[in-house]
Amino acid sequence: MTDFLITGAVGILTGLDGPAARARGSIRIRQGRIAEIGELKPLPGERIVDASNAVVTPGLVNTHHHLFQSVLKAVPEGMNVALASWLRQVPYTYWDRLDEEALRVSARIGLAELALSGATTVADHHYFYSPRYAYDPGDVLFETARDFGVRFVLGRGGATKGRKFDGDEVAPLPTETLAAMIDAVTATAKRWHDSAEDTLRQVAFAPTTPTFSLELGELAELRAAQKASGLRLHSHLSENVDYVTYTLSNYGKRPVDWLADHDWLGRDVWFAHLVECAPEELKLLAETGTAMAHCPQANSRLGSGIAPASQLHEMGGVVSLAVDGAAANEAADMVSAMYAAFSIHRAAHGVTATTAETVLGWATAGGAKALGLDAIGTLEIGKLADIAIFDLTGPRYLGQHDRAIGPIISGGEARVRHSFVAGRPVVENYVLPWLDMEQLAADAVRVVERIARTEAKEKLRATA
Numbered sequence: 001m002t003d004f005l006i007t008g009a010v011g012i013l014t015g016l017d018g019p020a021a022r023a024r025g026s027i028r029i030r031q032g033r034i035a036e037i038g039e040l041k042p043l044p045g046e047r048i049v050d051a052s053n054a055v056v057t058p059g060l061v062n063t064h065h066h067l068f069q070s071v072l073k074a075v076p077e078g079m080n081v082a083l084a085s086w087l088r089q090v091p092y093t094y095w096d097r098l099d100e101e102a103l104r105v106s107a108r109i110g111l112a113e114l115a116l117s118g119a120t121t122v123a124d125h126h127y128f129y130s131p132r133y134a135y136d137p138g139d140v141l142f143e144t145a146r147d148f149g150v151r152f153v154l155g156r157g158g159a160t161k162g163r164k165f166d167g168d169e170v171a172p173l174p175t176e177t178l179a180a181m182i183d184a185v186t187a188t189a190k191r192w193h194d195s196a197e198d199t200l201r202q203v204a205f206a207p208t209t210p211t212f213s214l215e216l217g218e219l220a221e222l223r224a225a226q227k228a229s230g231l232r233l234h235s236h237l238s239e240n241v242d243y244v245t246y247t248l249s250n251y252g253k254r255p256v257d258w259l260a261d262h263d264w265l266g267r268d269v270w271f272a273h274l275v276e277c278a279p280e281e282l283k284l285l286a287e288t289g290t291a292m293a294h295c296p297q298a299n300s301r302l303g304s305g306i307a308p309a310s311q312l313h314e315m316g317g318v319v320s321l322a323v324d325g326a327a328a329n330e331a332a333d334m335v336s337a338m339y340a341a342f343s344i345h346r347a348a349h350g351v352t353a354t355t356a357e358t359v360l361g362w363a364t365a366g367g368a369k370a371l372g373l374d375a376i377g378t379l380e381i382g383k384l385a386d387i388a389i390f391d392l393t394g395p396r397y398l399g400q401h402d403r404a405i406g407p408i409i410s411g412g413e414a415r416v417r418h419s420f421v422a423g424r425p426v427v428e429n430y431v432l433p434w435l436d437m438e439q440l441a442a443d444a445v446r447v448v449e450r451i452a453r454t455e456a457k458e459k460l461r462a463t464a
């Protein structure tokens with residue numbers, strides 16, 4: 001295994017809080033781990049990584065995604081509607097058209113965008129499993145992530161009860177019994193889950209929602225099976241006010257309060273969104289260590305609101321950052337997510353709501369905490385060398401007095417010069433060396449043409 005010395009960086013952002021948020025000098029990677037940080041001289045046999053005019057950060061951790069949606073971006077019927085209609089118009093309309101090639105291409109698009117923007121860990125929430133598919137979506141996703149060399153967590157989703165939407169032209173959502181769901185998660189974990197400290201592959205229980213996808217009586221049984229398995233628990237929660245209306249009218253409680261009654265909070269649980277949280281719900285999340293996967297762009301795109309991420313952070317809770325599916329966030333890269341988080345909390349709560357360091361902490365250390373990956377998330381001696389090196393030579397970054405925070409405060413398309421997962425190169429000299437991007441672009445066009453709805457195709461042709 002090659003050892004590396006990363007030298008010459010403008011700055012090092014560690015992902016840690018307070019004065020430890022920044023470091024100086026060089027970073028030595030030995031046997032896939034961070035061996036030293038500081039003023040270092042090259043050792044024989046080490047490969048030098050030039051980080052001049054660049055900033056070094058921990059590899060970014062995306063804690064909630066739906067990679068199947070990368071071929072469902074900008075579907076016209078879903079562009080200007082809120083969550084429920086969007087679900088009906090986009091994922092629930094298209095789920096049965098996602099054959100193996102479509103999912104493979106979709107996952108490649110999503111992972112390419114993420115890897116090239118500095119992500120080294122991706123948690124994907126996949127919730128369509130059906131006998132209609134002649135393939136196992138979990139296998140396709142893990143295989144694709146392995147090609148990229150990124151750390152991958154699969155939230156194996158699904159539903160035991162369907163969700164009613166208007167119209168007969170949509171194939172009914174796939175459902176399964178609770179026993180079948182638990183068996184399927186267990187089987188997927190047997191094939192792919194690695195519980196070692198330096199794991200590259202994890203599986204989590206991830207029913208699509210606790211509200212709309214499971215029967216009330218199944219919450220406790222699923223939680224018990226999940227706890228017994230040692231896997232983590234993930235789901236969507238309180239993405240918009242519909243969740244609150246639903247649990248208040250059915251159970252007389254707000255969503256987090258209601259889930260507390262069913263033992264669905266804890267350090268082994270992370271929820272996507274949590275936009276609609278009352279102060280007492282935030283307190284419960286913070287006290288129990290239940291993590292938030294904050295998806296600022298999808299929440300903005302769907303008009304769902306602004307999640308109280310900065311408040312949860314203030315209360316000592318675990319906040320992580322995520323892009324969510326690209327069908328509801330067509331800028332599905334972590335640098336855009338950091339910029340969105342940096343900006344919207346300031347717009348809503350004033351300029352002290354976020355700092356660049358806090359937001360980077362959400363995108364790195366917070367993500368690692370949410371996923372229970374203790375060996376990554378910060379640049380500290382002994383941690384696995386999951387690292388991103390952001391180039392600062394583009395005009396956007398020129399003229400900045402504090403150059404190290406450019407990739408967080410400036411938004412736009414990041415230029416990642418190099419990245420590493422456990423000391424293995426992922427991005428090298430701005431590219432994924434093995435990936436034919438022109439081929440991927442051609443594949444994307446072909447898949448979209450094949451799966452698009454006839455009406456949408458006609459509309460596209462009319463406006464072309």
Ligand SMILES: [Zn+2]
Pocket residue numbers: 064065066125236272324325
């Ligand atoms: Zn989602």
